[in-house]
Amino acid sequence: MTTAALSIAGLKKVYADGFTALRGIDLEVKEGDFFALLGPNGAGKSTTIGIICSLVRKTEGAVKIFGIDVDKDFAAAKRLIGVVPQEFNFSIFEKVGDIVEVQAGFYGLSIREGAVNTEKYLKRLGLWDKxxxxxRHLSGGMKRRLMIARALVHEPRLLILDEPTAGVDIEIRRSMWAFLEEMNKAGTTIILTTHYLEEAESLCRNIAIIDHGEIVENTSMRALLGQLTTETFVVDLAEPVAAAPEVPGFAFRKVDAQCLELDLTRGQHLNAAFAALDSAGLKVTSLRNKSNRLEQLFVSLTASEGSAETLIHG
Amino acid sequence: MAESTPHLSPAEAKSTLSADWVAFRTIVIKEIRRFLRIWPQTLVPPAISMVLYFLIFGTFIGSRVGQMGGLDYMAFIVPGLIMMSVITNAYSNVASSFYSTKFQRSIETMLVAPIPNGVILAGFVAGGVARGLCVGAIVTIMAGFFVDFTIHSFALTVGMILMTAVLFSLGGFINAVFADKFDDISIIPAFVLTPLTYLGGVFYSLDLLPDFWRTVSYFNPIVYMVSSFRYGIFGVSGDVPVYLSVAAIGGFVVLFWTISLVLLNRGTGIRA
Incomplete structure (x- = not known):
């Protein structure tokens, strides 16, 4: 039996001004998982991460890292965690190499171990020549990668990334995804918060959605996406049409002369839709989802209850 | 199925004591590197201002003053000026460094690491002491160009300068914990530290003061530091007994350390 990488029970946070950020959440992340913690701004994600990393004092509840209670043996628990915060939090006047080596020292690594790991992770993140x-001379993307290198220098077993790709261009974002997948395959448990839901859908196996300080969904990505009862597809046609085709069982909508939209409910198959279009004499050149599937669910789960039920439960 | 022993990362493999020592050393090196990197702001100005003090008060005015507290006036002001530079530099090093660390949020990198609060505090204080001693050494060398002196009691001289540097480093730390903006770390030095130092017997002996003001001066802790430091260098009895100075400064060090540690443990100004 494997120990949970992260176990949270009854976690509650009330700030000094009386604002309740967390209302007693329970959460478990399995060892080796790639876990998404999603939620709208102000939902409680950063507070949760802050408490796990001891940057925020909890009001109630317990946090265990690989079975170690952070209240009982904070040093042992902290050695297992690496954190990439949302905002840059290094001195811009320090050298890139020094920033990473100093962090190694904070975790007790010798000068030699720190130098070896600094070289290793700066090279892996493409910052060695910097x-x-x-x-202060780094670009935004480089600063993000610097924070990842710094978080990894002591080789933590649990890596927590709070919006690591915010403000990063798509090319660097994708290279960071590849790097994180590689880290995860090598055994590092990863918890990710992000506003790029495509990122969460493509990387993470399990997910929790937090809203107004409560976990509103906690399941596998597959099960969550399976809750979708309706998916909207965009169909590009080879030839223009005057109107949307009248096809029994499918409600096509015309977007423009060569583009249609189709709502496919659970139980309906794309093959049948294609066959229907073919019989109507229409040739399809391409097909895509109208929006990210997770995005559809996320909006519904964090929106009003009525609209969520329509989408998920039909 | 038997559970396999997980591969330990370098951080996990460390004993707590060894890791704490490395973390302390890292903070101290980081702090020393910081004040050396900005040496035109940290090391040069005190050297220049102290040379001006030696020239104006020691050479130009001092030659007309004659003796003070059993010493030539130039010799009389040397210990006070060394102490003054140690006090202001130890204080401002920790105040500005810890405040910057808070402001840039790089304090988070220490808070997420397995470093006990006492080690964080000791690291910053050691950084302040290092700058205080560094500037103190520069001022002492400068003083050597104006007056010949040998050290009467090496242990007392070094002990007093160390305790003073520790005390004011802790003072700078407490100031930085409560500071919300950069202005807040210059208020105490401007309105408390500077008056106390100038009125702390650096430039005059308390014997010159009327009874009332002499009594008031005994409530100024810097009087004790300067007087005992002067005794350590020249062996000339000062304004207050040495044992009282050592006990008072030691007591304040314990008090300030305790306050600083409580503030860190509570997370005042650094944890939400």
């Missing part, structure tokens, strides 16, 4: 540059 090691002598002051951090």
């Amino acid at each position: 090691r002598n540059a002051q951090a």
Whole structure:
């Protein structure tokens, strides 16, 4: 039996001004998982991460890292965690190499171990040639990668990333995804918060959605996406049409002369839709989802109850 | 199925004591590197201002003052000026460094690491002491160009300068914990530290003061530091007994350390 990488029970946070950020959440992340913690702004994601990393004091509840209670043995628990915060939190006047090596020292690594791991992770994140540059001279994407290298320098078993790809261009974002997948395959448990839902859908196996300080969904990505009863597809046609085809069983809508939209409910098959279009004499050149599937669910889960029920439960 | 022993990362493999020592050393090196990197702001100005003090008060005015507290006036002001530079630099190093760490949020990198609060505090204080001693050494070398002196009691001299540097480093730390903006770390030095130092017997002996003001001066802790430091260098009895100075400064160090640690443990100003 494997120990949970993260186990949270009854976690509650009330700030000094009386604002309740967390209302007693329970959460478990299995060892080796790639886990998404999603929620709208102000939902409680960063507070949860802050408490796990001891940057925020909890009001109630318990947090265990690989079975170690952070209240009982904070040093042992902290050694297992690496954190990439949402905002840059290094001195911009320090050199890139120094920032990572100093972090290694904070975790007790010897000068030699720190130097070896600094080289290893700066190289892996494409920053080795910047090691002598002051951090203020890095681009936004480089600063994000610097924070990842810094979080990994002590080789944690649990890596927590709070919106690691915010403000990063798509090319770097995809290279960061590949890097994180590689880390996860090598055994590092990863918890990710992000506003790019495509990122969560493509990387994460399990997911929790937090809203107004409560976990509103906690399941596998597959099961969550399976809750979708309706998916909207965009169909591009080879030839223009005057109107949307009247096809029994399918409600096509015309977007423009060569583009249709189709709502496919659970139980309906794309093959049948294609066959229907073919019989109507229409040739399809391409097909895509109208929006990210997770995005559809996320909006519904964090919106009013009525609209959520329509989408998920039909 | 038997559970396999997980591969330990370098951080997991460390004993707590060894890891704490490395973390302490890392903070100290980081702090020393910081004040050396900005040496035109940290090391040069005190050297220049102290040379001006030696020239104006020691050479130009001091030659007309004659003796003070059993010493030539130039010799009399040397210990106070060394102490003054140690006090202001130890204080401002920790105040500005810890505040910047808070402001840039890089304090988070220490808070998420397995470093006990006492080690964080000791690291910052050691950084302040290092700058205080560094500037103190520069001022002492400068003083050597104006007056010949040998050290009467090496242990007392070093002990007093160390305790003073520790005390004011802790003071700078407490100031930085409560500071919300950069202005807040210059208020205490401007309105408390500077007056106390100038009125702390650096430039005059308390014997010159009327009874009332002499009594008031005994409530100024810097009087004790300067007087005992002067005794350590020249062996000339000062304004207050040495044992009282050592006990008072030691007591304040314990008090300030305790306050600083309580503030860190509570997360005042650094944890939500």
